[in-house]
């Protein structure tokens with residue numbers, strides 16, 4: 001299949017490039033001219049310059065393609081669907097996020113609105129929703145946690161630590177996303193793509209620490225005073241690195257059943273304890289952890 005891929009210099013996009021090239025797909029990557037990450041692209045893939053926010057450049061990049069795999073932000077749904085229609089390309093897989101399930105509207109609203117644009121596009125669409133992604137040298141989520149655990153005998157846990165998480169290993173997510181593209185029965189469907197099982201945040205931290213051979217003391221920090229202080233700062237317009245709603249979201253369970261993806265896409269994500277061992281091995285090889 002000839003596929004235009006957006007976000008190829010990113011975590012998920014990079015894994016998709018490797019997987020698709022290995023499986024014989026022809027991949028054209030949409031690259032922003034100002035991207036500082038062009039060197040990450042495999043020399044074997046074709047590159048088209050453009051921006052996901054610019055339907056004209058997308059439409060140009062779509063010439064001769066069978067499909068588009070859009071990982072560069074569901075917020076560009078309007079431009080992406082407009083470009084597909086004007087290029088006469090029917091098939092779209094759009095990557096959204098499981099944050100579409102959040103009960104906090106500021107978090108879920110933009111994702112749901114963009115998904116609605118995809119569903120109403122008249123195209124042969126599929127929406128996939130990754131949970132928190134981890135793995136690879138581009139990991140922005142768990143590498144920081146592993147490096148902290150590597151250095152500290154104490155780990156602060158905001159709130160009870162009992163809320164659920166279900167992070168997905170990047171290669172498992174890439175496999176699920178590619179299956180969503182290639183299976184005809186996925187057209188018109190939305191799939192949650194989380195990790196194998198939910199685990200509490202405290203379990204997640206302990207499992208990550210065990211992979212490093214460490215057993216830190218978890219120090220529980222009550223959430224409510226932190227949130228109240230942030231609310232107060234917001235009320236008097238003090239600029240903050242985190243919003244009070246983000247703190248509230250720490251209490252929200254992020255667990256997502258994925259039987260539908262297992263059944264219809266053959267989705268088989270690995271357990272967290274396996275994926276995190278691979279990440280610790282990667283960080284050791286890079287000399288980024290000592291344990």
Ligand SMILES: NC(=O)c1ccc[n+]([C@@H]2O[C@H](COP(=O)([O-])OP(=O)(O)OC[C@H]3O[C@@H](n4cnc5c(N)ncnc54)[C@H](OP(=O)(O)O)[C@@H]3O)[C@@H](O)[C@H]2O)c1
Nearest residue numbers: 007008009010011012035037051052071072073097132133
């Ligand atoms: N990471 C997570 O935990 C997570 C969880 C749930 C959902 N998601 C969603 O999954 C998708 C992939 O996430 P990721 O972590 O792999 O992303 P990432 O590593 O941050 O990479 C983002 C990619 O999108 C490209 N991009 C951004 N804006 C663009 C634009 N206007 N035009 C063209 N390209 C643009 C970037 O290119 P440059 O090289 O130019 O920067 C980069 O290749 C995203 O839609 C994200 O919202 C991520």
